[in-house]
Structure formats: structure tokens, C-alpha cells
Amino acid sequence: MAAAVSAPPANNVGKWSTPLTTLFVLVLPPLGALGALATLVMGRVQGVHIALFLGGFVLTGLGITIGYHRLATHRSFETNPLVKAVLYILGSAAVEGPVVEWVANHMKHHINADREGDPHSPRDGLLHSHWGWLTQFAEIEAEKYASWTLRDPVARAVSATFIIWVALGYVVPFLIAGWEGFLWGGLFRQCAVQNVTFAVNSVCHRWGAQPFNTNDLSRNNWIVGILGLGEGWHNNHHAFPVSAYHGLRWWEFDLSGIVIRVLEAVGLVKNVRRPALGQIQRKLYVPAAVNLYERVAS
Ligand SMILES: [Zn+2]
Numbered sequence: 001m002a003a004a005v006s007a008p009p010a011n012n013v014g015k016w017s018t019p020l021t022t023l024f025v026l027v028l029p030p031l032g033a034l035g036a037l038a039t040l041v042m043g044r045v046q047g048v049h050i051a052l053f054l055g056g057f058v059l060t061g062l063g064i065t066i067g068y069h070r071l072a073t074h075r076s077f078e079t080n081p082l083v084k085a086v087l088y089i090l091g092s093a094a095v096e097g098p099v100v101e102w103v104a105n106h107m108k109h110h111i112n113a114d115r116e117g118d119p120h121s122p123r124d125g126l127l128h129s130h131w132g133w134l135t136q137f138a139e140i141e142a143e144k145y146a147s148w149t150l151r152d153p154v155a156r157a158v159s160a161t162f163i164i165w166v167a168l169g170y171v172v173p174f175l176i177a178g179w180e181g182f183l184w185g186g187l188f189r190q191c192a193v194q195n196v197t198f199a200v201n202s203v204c205h206r207w208g209a210q211p212f213n214t215n216d217l218s219r220n221n222w223i224v225g226i227l228g229l230g231e232g233w234h235n236n237h238h239a240f241p242v243s244a245y246h247g248l249r250w251w252e253f254d255l256s257g258i259v260i261r262v263l264e265a266v267g268l269v270k271n272v273r274r275p276a277l278g279q280i281q282r283k284l285y286v287p288a289a290v291n292l293y294e295r296v297a298s
């Protein structure tokens, strides 16, 4: 069939090729995490190292969740070019690829969620959905799945300078606190942020509650909800991809959503998208539960 002939080969690598991705994403960060734990055992860890880890985790994590995901991919709010650039730079330092490529892969996931063409569904194996898919990078189809980012000068500029922001993510903690700073604020922090992101792709398509009928395997997982700065409320997200808030009930802690509220309150973001109560009711398996959603709905 013509379609089969024209399809890209399974191992067709993108700009961030398989060996490079494997080296940076699957090998170096876990080694750095082990190194960081070794410094802990040796009694060389101080408050500054923990602060670099936690501060770096939250900042670069929000760069992914608010910048790459809710802004660049789903356009769930609007902001000015400076705030956008800061968010994309922080996201770049999480070392999950340039923003244009991340958006393309993630939109491909939404469009094909848990079906043929999903880059990282656990239907192809839990390990595949967490790490394995990164070693089989299919061609990055930015024109098809992320055309608006290709037209966005900020997304293009930060993507083109990606390697600089990755490097700063190591250099800054090193300059602040030496090699322990490099390990805790650099590699260990990178390992933690990446694996939380990967857990959204793996854990949140396998374990958790599914209040919404989304025709995929997406789940709300409270552990990833907390660790993932709100991204673990993933069934909510698949039900309402353009919602700026993933936590839709009062107990669904969504740090990224809270930060977006604060940025909105001080005038740095506008046109924040949220689902209407009627939309929520239509997608719920138990429509009567809609009264639990009144706080967030528009
Ligand atoms: Zn998903």
C-alpha cells in the first residue's frame, strides 16, 4: 500500500539523534543522581545543594509544564514575548529537547493517544512509554504537528539556541556551589524532572482514576500530580487539552495552575482558557459529579 511505503522507517532519527538522546537522557543524569547520593553519604551535602536541586527542579519543571506544555503546545493562555522566552529557556534547561520538537511529539501523542502513531503509549510496553521511545525517535514532524511554533519567533529563537540553555543548567549550579552544585542542581535535578515528565507518559496512562470518557488510557494519578507540578491529573488534561488548569477539583493540587493564576493576577498572562461546566458534565462518566468542578470552570 502507498501509505506503508511512504511512512518513515521506525528508526528514522530526528535532529536529536538516538545515541545523543540516549547518552544525555538515559545514562548521564542517572549517573549524576548516583554521584549526588554518594556526596550525601560522604557528608558533603549542604543546604545550598538541596536548594539548588529543589529550586532547579521547580523552575525547570515549570518551564516544561507551563512553558512547553500549557503555553507552547496547547496555547492555553497568552503572554508577552519576554515571559514566553523565560519559560521556554527554563524548559530547555530540563533537557527534554528544543521546544519546537517537544511540541511536535506531544501533539502527535494527543492526536493518536494510545493508538497507532502515539510515540509513547504503554500499550507498547510500560518501559517503552517511559524511556524506550526516546531511543527510537521517529522523524520529528514539526510542520505537521507544531506549525504554529515554527511561525513563533520566540519559540524558534530559543529552540535554535537550545544547547546554550542546557549548558547554563549545569554551569550556574557549578558556579554557585562547585562540583556538588553541579551534581545536585545539574544532573540529579535533570534526572528528577525528566523522569517525572516520563511518568506522565507511562504511569498516567496506566494507573489512576478516569473520571472522564476520553477514549484513551489517560489517568489521574495523584502522586504524579504532586511531583509533576500538576501534570499528573492527566485524564483531566486529555479531556480538556487547552485548559490552563489540569487540577479541576479542589484537592487536585496543580502548582503550575496556581502559578498561572498568579501571573494572571499580576497582569503577565491573559486569556486563560478553562473548560465550561457544561463541557465538563458532558465528558464525565458520572454527570452528577459535576458539582465538584464548579471552582475551576468558567
Ligand atoms: Zn497523555
Ligand SMILES: [Zn+2]
Pocket (backbone or CB within 6 Å): 069, 073, 074, 106, 110, 237, 241
Ligand atoms: Zn498535553
